Amino acid sequence: MKKIKEILIFFKFFTNQKIKFLEFMKKVVYKIVVAGDAGVGKTTMIHRYTKGEFIDTTSMTIGVEFVTKKVAFSDIICMLQIWDIGGQDRFRFLVKNYLRGAHGALLLFDTTSMTSFVNIQKWYQLIRKESDDIPIVLVGTKKDLEEFSMVADFYAKKTQEKFGMIDYVKTSSKLNVNIDKAFNVLIEYLINKGF
Ligand SMILES: Nc1nc2c(ncn2[C@@H]2O[C@H](COP(=O)(O)OP(=O)(O)OP(=O)(O)O)[C@@H](O)[C@H]2O)c(=O)[nH]1
Ligand SMILES: [Mg+2]
Numbered sequence: 001m002k003k004i005k006e007i008l009i010f011f012k013f014f015t016n017q018k019i020k021f022l023e024f025m026k027k028v029v030y031k032i033v034v035a036g037d038a039g040v041g042k043t044t045m046i047h048r049y050t051k052g053e054f055i056d057t058t059s060m061t062i063g064v065e066f067v068t069k070k071v072a073f074s075d076i077i078c079m080l081q082i083w084d085i086g087g088q089d090r091f092r093f094l095v096k097n098y099l100r101g102a103h104g105a106l107l108l109f110d111t112t113s114m115t116s117f118v119n120i121q122k123w124y125q126l127i128r129k130e131s132d133d134i135p136i137v138l139v140g141t142k143k144d145l146e147e148f149s150m151v152a153d154f155y156a157k158k159t160q161e162k163f164g165m166i167d168y169v170k171t172s173s174k175l176n177v178n179i180d181k182a183f184n185v186l187i188e189y190l191i192n193k194g195f
Contacts (some may be wrong), residue, residue: 032104033083035087036108039110040087042085044058054176062086063086064086064091068081071183073187099127104136107127108139109138112142117159135189135193138156139182140168142172143178144174144177
């Protein structure tokens with residue numbers, strides 16, 4: 001009985017210390033926009049990142065959806081507001097409203113779709129029209145479908161460099177490859193720039 005009491009006291013002490021520590025951590029809010037053609041896998045990637053699972057039954061995003069996630073980087077707590085922009089042309093007019101106040105963007109193309117890769121330029125210009133300096137990460141999706149790949153890494157990298165995007169990351173939401181990495185590259189960049 002005494003032992004249990006001691007353990008409980010220790011647990012309470014430890015929890016209090018942890019709460020105190022969390023209170024001292026710096027908190028930042030980052031608004032991140034995820035854009036790219038319809039069907040490239042934006043909603044699936046966000047779902048993998050925030051819920052840790054792959055869903056292959058997504059329906060196209062109507063307009064814009066919004067999700068949040070809290071992540072800790074050393075002594076900083078980042079509250080992420082992730083905006084999932086429907087890729088259909090008819091939702092294009094919404095983009096500029098949602099880019100307002102964004103700290104960064106993930107720009108996605110499907111590695112098995114040349115059209116979605118060519119359209120990166122359009123999306124890039126759309127983003128830059130609203131914000132001439134937010135950091136952008138280029139993301140190639142569906143890495144697991146390697147045998148159907150239409151875009152060589154070399155061209156993706158060249159495009160990323162040409163447009164001054166901060167990095168190129170090739171991902172698979174299905175196999176959970178580089179999903180955290182794509183977001184982390186952006187978050188670490190924002191933290192290092194002091195946003
Ligand atoms: N094989 C494979 N399929 C994927 C992957 N990511 C997404 N998909 C599939 O691609 C399709 C489209 O995915 P969504 O996430 O709905 O695409 P989206 O970019 O949100 O499309 P919109 O909402 O219309 O703009 C779905 O059938 C997904 O299951 C992946 O990493 N691998
Ligand atoms: Mg979607």
